[in-house]
């Protein structure tokens with residue numbers, strides 16, 4: 233029978249019982265969660281919780297000893313980095329990785345490399361396909377710049393820009409790649425409170441505009457509350473809670489692990 237109640241959005245990423253031991257240290261002890269399609273999903277937890285490790289598992293930097301990670305129903309374990317990038321899974325790192333002596337536009341265009349189907353010589357030779365692709369790349373880069381408020385800076389060298397703007401360019405390059413699933417590992421690290429807020433607002437805007445699923449590692453729970461629709465809390469390599477930021481941050485176990493509080 234038809235119902236007018238919309239169900240929850242389907243999970244684009246299914247993480248099941250993932251266990252990882254690194255150099256004899258248990259980093260993940262059986263982690264399971266779903267990431268809904270088209271969401272800005274928060275991954276939070278205290279230091280050493282296993283956040284980077286799960287990002288490393290999803291992006292093929294490490295192979296888990298046990299468990300399964302499925303993307304759009306397809307098993308990722310055993311699939312290499314290049315195949316994952318082709319599937320639309322992209323990642324940023326805690327450190328900004330830009331080509332500092334190139335312009336903002338050049339760096340955004342680097343994000344388009346995964347669409348590079350036309351050989352460099354044919355592009356230089358100016359084939360019609362190459363020109364069409366170059367136009368598409370430019371339009372995509374300019375669109376991302378507009379969403380992130382970078383339009384006036386497109387022709388500035390990255391090295392001349394403040395750190396907060398370089399962080400924004402780093403995020404912009406990832407969005408220019410039109411990811412299906414974007415993993416952002418502490419994109420606001422090293423920024424002051426105001427800049428962190430602006431960056432998270434920009435990410436939220438870009439996520440909404442593009443419809444990409446974004447998984448965000450963030451320490452600052454206020455920012456997660458402000459930006460994310462749903463989240464999972466890791467502690468000590470295990471899932472402590474999952475739900476909306478309001479739900480998880482009211483969970484007594486989360487308050488104890490995160491803030492050392494027993495007053496919940």
Ligand SMILES: Nc1ncnc2c1ncn2[C@@H]1O[C@H](COP(=O)(O)OP(=O)(O)OP(=O)(O)O)[C@@H](O)[C@H]1O
Pocket residue numbers: 254255257258259260277278279280281282283284285286
């Ligand atoms: N290469 C390694 N060698 C030894 N232990 C490791 C290694 N990588 C991770 N670990 C351990 O695995 C656990 C999870 O680490 P991970 O970096 O995933 O946590 P995290 O939540 O990202 O922490 P942070 O917020 O500090 O970045 C920690 O106890 C960490 O010490």
